[in-house]
Amino acid sequence: MEEDKIRAAMLRKSRAARIEQRGRAISFACIALIVLVVVAIFYFVASKGLATFYQNKVNLWDFLSKTSWSPSTTGPHGKPEVGALPMIIGSFGVTFLAAIVATPFAIGAALFMTEIATKWGAKILQPVIDLLVGIPSVVYGFIGLSVVVPAIRNVFGGTGFGILAGTFVLFIMILPTVTSMTVDAIHAVPSYYRSASAALGATRWQTTSRVVLRAAVPGILTGIVFGMARAFGEALAVQMVIGNAAMLPKDLISPASTLTSVLTSGIGNTVMGSLENNALWSLALILLLMSLAFNLVIRWIGKRGALK
Amino acid sequence: MANKNIITSKDVHIYYGDFEAIKGVSIDFPEHEITALIGPSGCGKSTYLRTLDRMNDLVPGARTTGAIKLDGEDIYAPTTDVVQLRKRVGMVFQQPNPFPFSIYDNVVYGLRLAGVRDRATLDAACERSLQQAAIWDEVKDKLHDSALGLSGGQQQRVVMARVLAVQPEVILLDEPTSALDPISSTQIENTLLELRDQYTIIIVTHNMHQASRISDRTAFFLQGDIVEVGPTKQIFMNPQHKETEDYISGRFG
Numbered sequence: 287m288e289e290d291k292i293r294a295a296m297l298r299k300s301r302a303a304r305i306e307q308r309g310r311a312i313s314f315a316c317i318a319l320i321v322l323v324v325v326a327i328f329y330f331v332a333s334k335g336l337a338t339f340y341q342n343k344v345n346l347w348d349f350l351s352k353t354s355w356s357p358s359t360t361g362p363h364g365k366p367e368v369g370a371l372p373m374i375i376g377s378f379g380v381t382f383l384a385a386i387v388a389t390p391f392a393i394g395a396a397l398f399m400t401e402i403a404t405k406w407g408a409k410i411l412q413p414v415i416d417l418l419v420g421i422p423s424v425v426y427g428f429i430g431l432s433v434v435v436p437a438i439r440n441v442f443g444g445t446g447f448g449i450l451a452g453t454f455v456l457f458i459m460i461l462p463t464v465t466s467m468t469v470d471a472i473h474a475v476p477s478y479y480r481s482a483s484a485a486l487g488a489t490r491w492q493t494t495s496r497v498v499l500r501a502a503v504p505g506i507l508t509g510i511v512f513g514m515a516r517a518f519g520e521a522l523a524v525q526m527v528i529g530n531a532a533m534l535p536k537d538l539i540s541p542a543s544t545l546t547s548v549l550t551s552g553i554g555n556t557v558m559g560s561l562e563n564n565a566l567w568s569l570a571l572i573l574l575l576m577s578l579a580f581n582l583v584i585r586w587i588g589k590r591g592a593l594k
Numbered sequence: 595m596a597n598k599n600i601i602t603s604k605d606v607h608i609y610y611g612d613f614e615a616i617k618g619v620s621i622d623f624p625e626h627e628i629t630a631l632i633g634p635s636g637c638g639k640s641t642y643l644r645t646l647d648r649m650n651d652l653v654p655g656a657r658t659t660g661a662i663k664l665d666g667e668d669i670y671a672p673t674t675d676v677v678q679l680r681k682r683v684g685m686v687f688q689q690p691n692p693f694p695f696s697i698y699d700n701v702v703y704g705l706r707l708a709g710v711r712d713r714a715t716l717d718a719a720c721e722r723s724l725q726q727a728a729i730w731d732e733v734k735d736k737l738h739d740s741a742l743g744l745s746g747g748q749q750q751r752v753v754m755a756r757v758l759a760v761q762p763e764v765i766l767l768d769e770p771t772s773a774l775d776p777i778s779s780t781q782i783e784n785t786l787l788e789l790r791d792q793y794t795i796i797i798v799t800h801n802m803h804q805a806s807r808i809s810d811r812t813a814f815f816l817q818g819d820i821v822e823v824g825p826t827k828q829i830f831m832n833p834q835h836k837e838t839e840d841y842i843s844g845r846f847g
Contacts, residue, residue: 478691482753485649486704486760487681496703501694 328574335571338564344368349568355532355548357562368565370545372534374572377544379449379535380524381517384456385510388464392513393499393506395461396468401494412469418462427523430455435527442539447529450538455523460513467512471505472498507587515580519573521546545569597624600764600794601646606660608641608650615641617818618660623764628786628795630805630826633815634841639798642815643766646796647683648676664764681708684757688769690749692741697724697733697752700741704760719759727755728785747778754785765789767797771804783808802842806830814838 299307338344352369360366395415399407434454439446475498483493499506529541530551549569556563599622608616616638623629631639641650648669650656662669669679681704692700701723702716710716720737724730729751733744741752750770757765767786771779779801786795786808799805805812806826813823814837822829822838833839 476691478687478689479693481649481652481687482691482693482756483703484652485647485680485685485687486707486756487677487679488707489677492707496707497693 331567331571331574334564334567336568338368338561338568342366342561342564344561344565349565350374353534357565358556366561366565368561368568370565370569370572372532373543373545373548373569376449376452376528376535376542377518377546377573377576379542380452380456380528380544381514383449383453384460384517385464385514387453387457388461388513389510391457391461392464392468392509395465396472397494397499399465399469400472401490401498407469412466415462415466419466423459423520423523424526426455426459427526430523430527438539444539445529445541446539447527447541448537448539449528449535449542451527451529452524452542452544453538455527456517456520459520459523460517463516464509464513467509468502468506471502471509474505475501504587504590508584511580511584511587515577515584518576518580519546521550525550545573549573597626599623600625601662601664601796603646603662604660606642606645606658606662608638608645609657609659610653611655615818616645619815619818619820621813621820621823623794623796624811625794626790626792627810628790628797628808629811629813630809631796631798631813631815632800632802632805632841635800637815638818639815640768643768643796643798644685646764646766647680647685648674649685651676681760682762683764683766684760684762685766686750686754686757686768686770689773690746690753692744692749692752692756694740694742696738697741697744698737700752701755701759703756708760720755723755723759724752726758726785726789727751728781728788729755745778747774747781750774750778750782751785754782758789762793764794764796767795769798769800772800779804802830814841816841 338349339346349368349370351371352367353371354367354369355372357366357368395411399411403411430451434451435446437446438444438448438451438454442450479497479501480493483497484490488496524544525547528543528547530543530547531541532543532548533541535542549566552562553566556566601623603622604620606616606619607614619638619642631643633639644650645658645662646669650658658670664679664682668674693703695703698720701720702710705716705719710719721730721734724733729748732748733752741749744752750773754765754770771782774782783804786797789795790810797805797809809826811824812826812829814821814829814833814835816837822833822835824834829838830842833842
């Protein structure tokens with residue numbers, strides 16, 4: 287009788303084990319929901335975006351390489367023209383230019399905050415940068431529209447709208463992101479590298495440029511790619527200053543467009559299931575795939591950095 | 595005949611803010627000898643060592659008074675070029691701290707700082723230094739692999755090679771083997787004994803056996819002051835002070 291009781295107690299799950307199991311179930315449910323949502327989004331965008339090619343029989347290569355975009359009207363070949371190259375070039379153009387301009391500023395600002403004016407940097411500059419990250423993109427776009435565009439018009443002529451204006455607005459928008467990730471990357475460089483370098487007779491600048499920056503390269507690259515991902519996906523601010531002309535940009539100061547700007551200005555004016563609508567979904571699919579690519583690049587850099 | 599003193603120090607005081615870490619230390623270091631600084635934790639031996647290449651300058655609030663001379667020149671004089679000083683007085687730290695670069699780039703780092711660009715010169719210096727640090731045979735086929743892929747003992751010897759490459763006159767070592775296993779420690783000790791003819795070596799160590807094995811002279815630090823300094827044999831066999839005797843026989847510390 288007594289033995290049976292003990293046996294039963296041993297076989298029964300303890301309270302702690304049951305709580306543990308329940309906790310695991312809850313966290314699994316949460317993560318499953320997130321995965322489900324992501325998969326659903328991918329499926330939805332892909333099914334819509336690929337419909338352009340399956341249902342409307344648009345050639346994929348034409349879509350990526352043709353330069354004329356007018357999905358609502360029929361072109362000379364008797365088919366609507368859906369060449370997305372101008373938008374693809376516009377998107378990559380503003381993204382890369384913004385990253386190229388922002389990187390030296392970000393590294394300079396980060397070095398100032400971490401190596402030169404440490405106290406000042408932590409007390410004043412860091413909060414300022416955090417604040418800049420939080421400013422809504424419409425504000426950046428509005429400033430771009432009322433300050434940057436007229437300035438470009440005055441200096442270079444033309445309308446002032448275009449890739450240059452877009453680059454400038456995006457540069458300001460991603461600068462805080464890239465700077466703060468560069469600051470983190472420099473902070474993560476162990477101080478004993480600095481001592482070792484100083485003990486070998488390095489000046490402060492030699493230590494900074496040859497050891498600290500070099501050791502921080504993976505982190506800085508991650509910051510740059512993060513900034514590029516943000517620039518690539520930014521819609522509103524860019525739409526306000528780029529001019530929204532779906533033509534191949536011939537220079538930096540003539541109106542152009544990006545994937546996001548065409549999407550935001552067009553998606554409300556098309557009918558679900560029509561070619562115009564599907565073509566916009568195809569643009570969205572490109573955006574989604576690109577953000578996936580940016581993510582993979584960040585992971586790859588992180589892994590390479592960790593190996594060293 | 596005793597060698598001439600390469601470093602002399604007189605009445606050195608070191609303060610961290612209000613705290614007096616070193617209370618009037620006077621000690622001279624003869625050329626081409628290994629001097630061991632021993633003493634319990636917190637006695638100031640590492641702090642003192644770091645004044646010899648002015649690494650304490652990097653510590654905020656640290657202040658040094660007294661006279662420390664390298665070859666008769668005051669290293670704390672306003673005209674002293676600290677960068678130049680640190681090229682003449684190299685330092686190996688407790689934790690192996692190779693840069694996250696290739697072994698080659700680590701070893702020639704100091705030479706590149708000095709502006710050496712010639713590939714053949716760098717190659718030769720790299721091989722010579724790694725051989726002096728007794729690690730050439732282990733790494734000669736992977737000079738361009740990351741130094742972080744080496745074991746702790748190998749890293750510490752690459753770090754020594756990095757210091758040797760700039761051909762300093764004095765090498766300071768701050769507990770260089772305390773993070774290493776016994777075999778790696780022995781290898782480092784043997785390397786130091788071989789380097790003695792060309793360099794002046796000052797080593798801080800917690801390990802009294804290490805001090806007795808490798809050093810010519812030993813200085814015993816206690817609470818920011820030197821209790822006793824002399825030939826290692828004398829310190830270990832016939833200490834003049836009771837505190838020294840108590841410490842080396844393990845009665846406190």
